[in-house]
Amino acid sequence: MTDQVNPERLAVEMRGIVKIFPGVVANDHVDLIVRQGEIHALVGENGAGKSTLMNILYGLIHADAGEILIEGKPAPMQGPRDAIRQGIGMVHxxxxxxxxxxxxxxxxxxxxxxxxxxxxxxxxxxxxxxxxxxxxxxxxxxxxxxxxxxxxxxxxxxxxxxxxxxxRILILDEPTGVLTPQESLELFRVLRGLVQRGKTIIFISHKLKEVLEISDRITVMRRGKVVGHLITKDTDEQEIARLMVGRDVLLRVEKTPAKPGPIALRVENLYANSDQGVPALRGVSFELRQGEILGIAGVEGNGQSELVEALAGTRRSSGGRVFLADHEVSNLTAATIRLAGVSHIPEDRRGAGLVLNYSVADNLILGRQRTPIFAWDGLVLRLKAIFNWAQRLIKEFDIRTPSSTTPARTLSGGNQQKIIVAREMATQPRVLLAAQPTRGVDIGAIEFIHRRLIAERDGGAAILLVSAELDEVRSLSDRIAVMYEGRIVSIEPPDAPEERLGLLMTGGGSGDRRKAG
Amino acid sequence: MAAAAKRSARQEPPQIVKGLRRTGRALAVPARSVLLAFVVGAVIVAVTGGDPFKAYQALACGGFGLFCFGGEPSVLQLANTLVVVTPLIMAGIAVALPFRAGMFNIGAEGQLIMGAIAATTVGIHFAGWPAFVLLPFVLLAGALGGAVWGGIVGVLKAVTGAHEVVTTIMLNFVAQWFLRFLIIGGPLQLPGGSSKSSPIGTSAQLATLVPHNNQLFLGLPGAVYRAHTGLFVALAAAAVFAFLLWRTSLGYEIRAVGQSQRAARYGGISVRKTLVTSMLIAGAFAGLAGAVQIAGVDHNLTDQYFTDTTGFDAIAVALLGLNSAVGIILSAILFGALHAGGSVMQSDAGVSGNLVYVLQALILFSIAANFLRGFKLRLPSPGRVPETPAADAMASAVAQEADIELAGDDKDTA
Structure with missing residues (x-):
């Protein structure tokens, strides 16, 4: 029961789509042409207008101008119902x-x-x-x-x-964001199968490797405009990245070998429960030295989040001990641990890392609102000092904001993340816990954050990096600890093959289970 | 926000325009609500056979001393309004402060009563003390009484997760019945069988704005003007509230807890401690309102406190005032004028004074309707109830929809 496929026929034609939100043109005369039976990748940074375009196609919002043709016939989209009737499906x-x-x-x-x-x-x-x-x-x-x-x-x-x-036409929005490498491969197999059976797929992603692997054609967007229609087999990562960002981008992280110093953080047999009260950490032990980055690889939900929270003091551990240099800090409050020189970039930027309705300046002192630099006697805020601090960090960390009083909510994801990174790095921490530091952040900001992490490392900070992006862990870390079901199953060198890490992450492989060190 | 706006205004002049525009937008909702209430109120008056213009003219006269064509003494009307406005400001703060921390304090009335009881007790017991000692002591006692009553709510919330809406309502009853016990057959009852307490000593009383004697002031004896210096206590309370909220570390933490408990916890802020602290302070403001009412107007506890609604009207004051100091003062003046003007409206325009309550309810109703969107985000679930995955999925779905709108904002700063 395969649908009729005619590669010359077009599945989707969006022509001259314009969508203006108050103060900004989200889609500026965008054309998107998707042929039947192809996998068409739509790439661009956050805020480039991909989501707006797809939401227009799916009928969630209405374009101010332009027309949509589905399989050659004009198809005005009044709502998702129309889209579904036209054979469009969306996987969020x-x-x-x-x-x-x-x-x-x-x-x-x-x-x-x-x-x-x-x-x-x-x-x-x-x-x-x-x-x-x-x-x-x-x-x-x-x-x-x-x-x-x-x-x-x-x-x-x-x-x-x-x-x-x-x-008949499937839109997949960042489908691999939550998947393991193995699961991603499995998804690609499924997608290819769907295409063979006559389906058309629009694949939204910012992972260039994947896009090159799975798609037939690519449409690149930047700042509301289409900046390139590419045929996948004729292009490469560098070209797509340049189109997306508008300049040449350093895709590889440049770093020198680490010069590990004394032990900054020692974790002994740490246990903690998840929010649901089930054990999430079951005896985690490792040592982290100054001047090195220890990457934690693992499928999400294997205890990485709980580990970082337990170390930062926002989650109680139920067993085991944590030492900062030689001082035990097990189960001290988050405020105390922060004062002891531990910075924390939380994985949930919008939920935990920022008070979204607070201004950029107020967010830049979160966690330090009682320290003498920002408050007289820890009681009355020193507005002038806070303002100067904000001005300095906005400049130093290139936070793009109209002013320091702008609410953080209105900034892009990348700039929101820069607020957190700036706040957590500017105090020259001894230990930096970085959880998903570049999640949902555009390429330009990723490049920036990566460079800052390396600079912190070279400045002597001990960095614990947790990331769902295996590529990120591999390119930044000096050692990689693989977590599975609440334990560190192995510590690998950064050049360990991806297949081996993938296997360890899913509980397979022969983790040599040697203690961290 | 006010402080922030001021700060930026000094730095970058064009921001003034932005700030004004933002203020205008912020005022739009309350202004619309009030306008809507008055339009609907006019319809109700007209339908029930009254003259809306005459009714509102009488209301303006009774509330603000404006358009008094019937020869009513304008200044007296204004003075009566100020008497009502004074406790409303402080009780409004008692509702607004917990609101900033993400809690709904329905218990300002109970806290006010406890404040009044404490102030009266002190005012009777130490009646012989000189005013410069006794008066501050009376006000302080009132604040403490209210703080204890609010603190109970905060502690219960922090320790057991008991929802503050339930506990405050219950404590209102406890306070009212405690008062009933005290002045009907209880230790504070004035001998002679009446349901009121003995009066507080004269040195425990707040001075009136017009000397309280038989000398004529604007054609009337000074004693009829009841407006008192407690008004300045209320204005000072509003200033303290604004300073606390915007210029102190504690205010920063209170607002952070109200905005996002997760972010607060991440920032090393003890959510429980902050909730208890804000309820303590809120109770103190409500208790102060009770103390000022006793020291300024009533001078003794009476059975009228059984039916007093200041603490409930304060909810309307805080909501209409957008939980800000200036807003609370303005809306307290509005509601105070309505309440004070009601009787004039009844006698002059023949429209039932209950229209005032209809207007108040309409204002509150339309604000609540406008609030519904923000409400979900503002009021965090009590205690530490873990979010279910289903709720998470819903939340992210909503967030995604919201991102459609935000995509626009994202871009101009990217």
């Missing part, structure tokens, strides 16, 4: 699934098959899903509860859901 970056429902129930949600009398037709739903999964080679148990599935399979549920609604 954050899954829209109900965790306690089964796979089957999630897939049919919103268009449930109904038996006479208004009852949910369980049998018919099952057969429909079984048929779909067989047809596209997407192994899935319709009776499994979604919350029990790994992230990769949850994503597959999302894909089956849009297929069930009859989608």
């Amino acid at each position: 970056q954050h899954f829209m699934l109900i965790p306690v429902f089964t796979v089957g129930e999630n897939v049919v949600l919103g268009s449930e098959p109904v038996r006479p009398g208004g009852f949910y037709d369980y049998a018919r739903a099952r057969t429909a899903i079984a048929a779909l999964t067989r047809q596209y080679g997407l192994a899935l148990d319709p009776d499994a509860r979604v919350e029990d599935l790994p992230v990769g399979l949850q994503q597959r549920v999302e894909i089956v859901k849009v297929l069930y609604r009859g989608a």
Whole structure:
């Protein structure tokens, strides 16, 4: 039951799309041409207008000008309903699934098959899903509860859901952001299978490697405009990056070998529970020296977040000990640990790292609002000192903001992250806990943050780097600790092959389990 | 925000324009709410056979001493309004401060009563002391009484996670019945069977603005003007509130907790301690309102405190005043004028004084409707209830939609 594919026919034509938000042109006469049966990558930095364009295509927002043709026919999109009727399906970056429902129930949600009398037709739903999964080679148990599935399979549920609604054109928004390397490869296999069976895929991503691997054609956006239509086999990473950023970008991190100094942080057999009260850390031990970067690799949810929080003092440990140099700091308050010279770039930028409604300046003193530099006797804020501090950091860390009184909420993700990085680095910490320091940040800011991390290292800071991006861990770290199920299963050199790390991250491989050191 | 705006205004002149525009936008919601309430109120008056213009003219006369065509003494009307405004300002702060920390203090009334009780007790017991010692002592006692009552709420919230809306409402009842016990057959009752306490000593009383004697002031004996120097206590309280909120580390922490408990915790701020502290301070402001009411106007506890609604009107004051010092003063004046003007409206225009409560409810209603969007974000769940994954998914879905709007903002700074 393969759809008719004619590579000359166009699946999607968006022509001259204009969308103006108050004060800014989000889409400036954007053209997007997607051929039938291809994987078309849409790349660009945050705020380049990709999401706006896709939301217009999916009917979530209305364009101010321009036209949309689906398979050659004009298709005005009044809302997602129209888009679905036209055969467009969207797989969001954050899954829209109900965790306690089964796979089957999630897939049919919103268009449930109904038996006479208004009852949910369980049998018919099952057969429909079984048929779909067989047809596209997407192994899935319709009776499994979604919350029990790994992230990769949850994503597959999302894909089956849009297929069930009859989608011929699938939009995937940053689909690999939450996946392990293995899961990403599996996703690519699925996507290729879908394309072979006549589907068309629009793939939004900022990971250039992936884009080169999976796509047929690429549309590059920058500041609301399309700056390049590329054919994947005729281009390379450097060219795409240059188009995205508008200048040449250093994709490789340049660094000299580390010169490790004395031990700055020692963790002995650390235990801690997750928010749900289940053990998340089960005996983590390692040593971190001044002047080195220890990278933590691992699939998200294997205790990395809890480790960083336990070290920063925002989560209580239930066992084990933590030493800063020779002083035990186990379970001291976050404020004390910070004063002792530990900085923390939290993984949840918008939730924890910033008070979004606070101004840039106020955010730049978060955690230090009672220190004598910013408050007389720790009581009354020294507005002048705070203002000067903000001016200095805005300049030094190149935070692009209209003023220091602008609310952090209105800045781009990259600039928000720069506020945190500036705040945490400007006090010359002895230990820097950097969790996902470049998540959701554009290439230019990534380059900047990477350079600052290396500079901090060279300045003698001990850096613990946690990142879901294996490439980032490998390029920045001097040693890589792989975490799996709350333990460090192995410490590897930075040039360890990706396959080996991937295997260790998923519990396989022969981690030599030697103690960190 | 006010301090921040001022700071930038000094540095970059064009910011003044931006600041004004922002102020204008901030004022738009309350102004619309008030306007809407008065329009609907006019319709109600007209439908029920009254004359809305006459009603509002009488209300303006009774509230502000303006448009008094019937020969009513303008200044007297204004003085009566100030009497109502004074405790409203302080009680409004008692609601606004916890709001900044993400809590909803419905208990300003109970805290006010406890403040009044403490102030009265001190005022009776130490009646012989000189005024310069006793008066501050009375006000301090009132603040302490309220602080204890608010502090209980804060401690319960921090320790057991008990929701402050429930505990404050319950403590309101406790305070009212405690008062009932004290002045009906209890230790504070004035001998002679009446349901009120003995009066506080004269040196415990706040002076009135017009000398309290039989000399004529604007044609009337000075004793009829009840407006008192407690007004200055209220204005000072508002100044303290603004300073605390915007210029101190504690204020920074209170606002941070209200905006995002996670970010606060990350920043090394003890959320529990901050919640308790803000309830203590809020209770102190409400207790001060009670003390000022006793020291300035009533001079003794009476059964009218059983039906007093200052602490509840304060919720409207804080909400309409956007939880800011200047806003609270302005909206306290508005609500004070409404309450004081109601009786004049009833007698002059023949419109039931209850219209005032209709207007107040309408203002609150339309503000609440406008608030609904921000409400979810402003009020964090009590204690440390872990977020369920489902709620997370919903939140991120909402966040994604919101990003559509934000995409615009992102770009002009990128």
